[in-house]
Amino acid sequence: MKMKFNKMLAAVGVTGMLVGAMAGCSNESSGQGDGAEGDQVTVELAGWGASPEEEELLQQTLDAFEEAHPNINVKHEVIADQYMDVTKTRLVGGEAADVFYLDAFEAPGLANTGVLEPLDEYVTDEFEIDDFQDPLLNAFKFDGTQYGFPKDFSTLALFYNEKKFEEAGLDGPPQTWEELREYAEKLTVDEDGDGTPEQYGLGFSSELARQFYKLEAYGADVVGENNEAAFASDEAIEALQPIVDMKQDKIAALPSDAGTDWGGDMFGQEKAAMVIEGNWTVPFLENNFTDLSYATAELPTVNGEKATAAFTVAYVMNKESEVKEASWELISFLTGKEGMEIWTSKGLALPTRESVAEELGFDEDPIRGAFVAGGEYAQPWQAGPNLPTINNNFNNQFTSALLGDQSLEEALKKAQETANKEIEAAN
Amino acid sequence: MEPARKETPSHEPDKSKKSKQPNKKQKPKRYMSKGWKEGLSGYLFMSPTIFTIGVFVVIPILYAFYLSFNDVQLLGGIGYEFIGLENYTRTFDDSRALIALKNTAEYVLIVVPVQTCLALLLAAALNSNIRGKNAFRIIFFLPTVTSSAVLTIIFMWMYNPDGLINSFLKFLSLPTYNWLADPDIALKSIMIMNIWATAPFFMVIYLAAMQDISDSVYEAATIDGANWWQKFIFITVPILKPVTFFVVVMGVIGTFQLFDQSYIFSGGSGGPNNSTLTVVLLIYQYAFKSLDMGYASALAVVLAFIIMIVTIIQKKFFGEEKLHD
Structure with a gap:
């Protein structure tokens, strides 16, 4: 009988451990309530991986943004492989980043499903929407609604x-x-x-x-x-x-x-x-x-x-985002004159704003001139x-x-x- | 056994039987409660496993079955719409599903026999008293230990048009192939790689079974004048039949579920020209690229059904009773 009792005890012990482990799990997952704590806001930004050079430029741009907006932290995440599969799955699960990259090629399909935040309401005169090259802007405009702003093009x-x-x-x-x-x-x-x-x-x-x-x-x-x-x-x-x-x-x-x-x-x-x-x-x-x-x-x-x-990529906002105001601040900085100038300064990708293109003068560059010239008659891949x-x-x-x-x-x-x-x- | 023996010889009148029964009833009752206690502790011990399998295996299976009858909308508000068998009828009209099934069937039909024979021959070779057999056992088993993703990437380097394999073929003045990009060859490249990686695993199973075969059987055969080959064909192979059944069934199930190699090979597309598209890869594409969970689940159920049928056929083929020997 003693043996049996020990066995029972062990069984109860194992079960107890299991229940404990489960409780542990649920505790961990419930501790995720950050976001709008105090004045500090964290905006998640997701994109695909790129060359180290590009990563560095993006980091510079983000640093400049954080300096200008001390109350907003940007959490940049790189999705290394199968970007769209991962992004869609996360959107379904409600775990997608607040701001993320979207290729023009995938944009109509995703905009159709209604997971993207329409951005028209956020746009101010200061943002100078007319400065963008029209074909690239229209690549993210569906039924008269703007869902994203092109960050660059090739x-x-x-x-x-x-x-x-x-x-x-x-x-x-x-x-x-x-x-x-x-x-x-x-x-x-x-x-x-x-x-x-x-x-x-x-x-x-x-x-x-x-x-x-x-x-x-x-x-x-x-x-x-x-x-x-x-x-x-x-x-x-x-x-x-x-x-x-x-x-x-x-x-x-x-x-x-x-x-x-x-x-x-x-x-x-x-x-x-x-x-x-x-x-x-x-x-x-x-x-x-x-x-x-x-x-x-x-x-x-x-x-x-x-x-x-022409291949173009935009920053879009997740409709489920809890920090939409801050997310817009990020998008408007990254696609604004200041951010875009840093981001495209090395000519890895071409600026979508005419004023920035003029300033950087890539049309004079012997190697990059051909790409800029193509921009005038290029058909967006969409x-x-x-x-x-x-x-x-x-x-x-x-x-x-x-x-x-x-x-x-x-x-x-x-x-x-x-x-x-x-x-x-x-x- | 004893209670049964006691019962059968007793042709006593009903009375005695009746009088015995209450006694008997009491005893089982105690046993029952004891057994119940035993059972309870047993279930308690099993509960972690039951819980894990339930959550991660049984419920998903039932859920997938349920999903396969629905049109599932995931992005922008989750919605289910019951559409009966529509997902299933759609498979017949889906040319990519047919291509995937054809590719998978071809893969199974070539890989399973080859890897089974190879495993058997390797095991037979390593079971004999050759020099350094322990070293060979380790070397042959190494591919199985390697992660399949790593293996695939290394093989892709070797399969490069200027890679190791083509250089070797060129050296021997044999024709070279575009192993990765030629639609006629790409699936065969995966076959070769998979046979090489999986055969040793089954070799170990064969090897273990071979060492269980009593020497006396072989001695008797030697006395009868059987040579090495006759011993292999008439003794080893028949005795190993249940093991072969296991190896073939596991091989068929594994090959039907080919995914990782063709995924890495084609970067998830199943290309070139759908030549490496397998059923599981297609399920993945529908589930996560198109987010069409209903149809993907239906395909998964169809695949499970096909594997089940094939396994039943094999069971008939190998003879059921052999299994319980």
Whole structure:
């Protein structure tokens, strides 16, 4: 009997420990009542990770903000991977940051769900909303409501290797896509003759984000009136066929074909003599490939028209935020003249305010001038709330067209069909 | 056994039976209460586990089942709408679900037989009296100890077009492949990696079972003039049948649930061209990229159902009675 009693005692002990542990948990979680204690307010700011250089600039900007607003502390958090998945999940759980980054690409979908705070009421004359470049501002304006203010933007331009151009006897960047093809042919080098060039003429990315800007010049659309996929048109085929042909002729290649992660790396390692990339590539090349002699140029014209893509990111406010006033202070500082000037001072990204752009004068910069020039006619990477689905299906099918597994026409048709089926099922 | 024996021979009149019964009744009563006490302490001991499994396994399973019949709205106000079997009928019309299922089935059909055979052969080799077998056992088991995420990243380096594997193939004048970016090859790259990493785990299970086989059986076979191969095929393999059942079932379940490797390989997209899209990866995409929990749950239930059916088929195939030997 004594044994039994001991056993019982042990059992009760174990259970007791369990209950104790649970109580401990609940105690911890209930101790989270900070926020608006006294005069000090903490604003959470979430974004994705970036280069150390960018982190430092952001920290400088935030330090300047905290100095100007001594009662507001900014808690900056970096979401390292799968930013949108994490952010959406946190929004559902009510744990999202007060202020966070939002890519224009995802903005329509997220604004639709009503988790973003409309910012119109907060805007004062002092903020000078007219100073922003309109296309970038409109990327975050839905049904007349402004949900975010663009913190910066990037455009695509052509990077070309000056040394390789000289070796191939080429002078200056190509002006049209036809010329680009000729150049690429001359710049492709297959020394050992095994059919796999060691140096490709052009490195490019196959994603819709890097291809869509060619469609407009031919009169093709990415999405239709009801936000459904609508890229399977003859015009779109005309716009995209040149790059497919170049890839199949092995004068253009994807970064993965050359064993690199992305275009900048491919260009830096001289596995491609030209790449189409954004201004984020500039600091990467400066830091990692100091000996590389390269130049940038506006993208060659598509069907006689200038075209490039613009990628922009805004600061948006969480509708569930408990510190909205302070959050607005942060947003208005970061996207205001003072904050934006610090943030874009090194040209890692371009300022969205015209006054700041003028002040910094990147249009005069030999490397960055091409990106600024592109800003005038760039199309923002955005096309309705279903773009993530459309993008995913396009990317999958376009890859197989590039590999020659199916014709471009088939690929686009299949991608459009699948995307529209998915969109219909999801709504 | 004793009470039963006492009862059967007694063909006494009903009276005695009746008189016995009250006695009997009293005894079980005491036993019952004792047993009840035992049971209570047993349950108390189990309560931490029951609680944990209940909260983290049983309730989520039931909840997922419930979700699969609903259209779940998560962002901007949580809302459920009962839509019956709509999520299930949607799977038939979802071409990506079919691709994912095809990829997963292909993966299972290739990986499970290969890794099972490889595990058996490795175990047989290490069970014989070769030199340094302990060292080999450790070396072979190492991949299993490595975290699968780390393993995948290292393999991705080796699979790079200019990486170790292609350099090696080039050195041997064999054709090289674009292991990561070619849609025809990408899934096979994951297969190779997974077979290499999982086979040793099952090898250890086989090895343990092999050491349980009595030497006398092999001695008898030797006297009958059986050679090494005959002993392996006619003694080792049949005796190991229950273990093989376990290895195959666990292998099938594990491979059907392939997620981490293809997630890391494709950066979560299942690309290139959906070639590494598996069912679990698709569930992840629907659940966390599209926040379509209802449909994702339905897919998860379908996957569980498929695994269940396949396991039942295997049970029939291997013969149930062998399990209880």
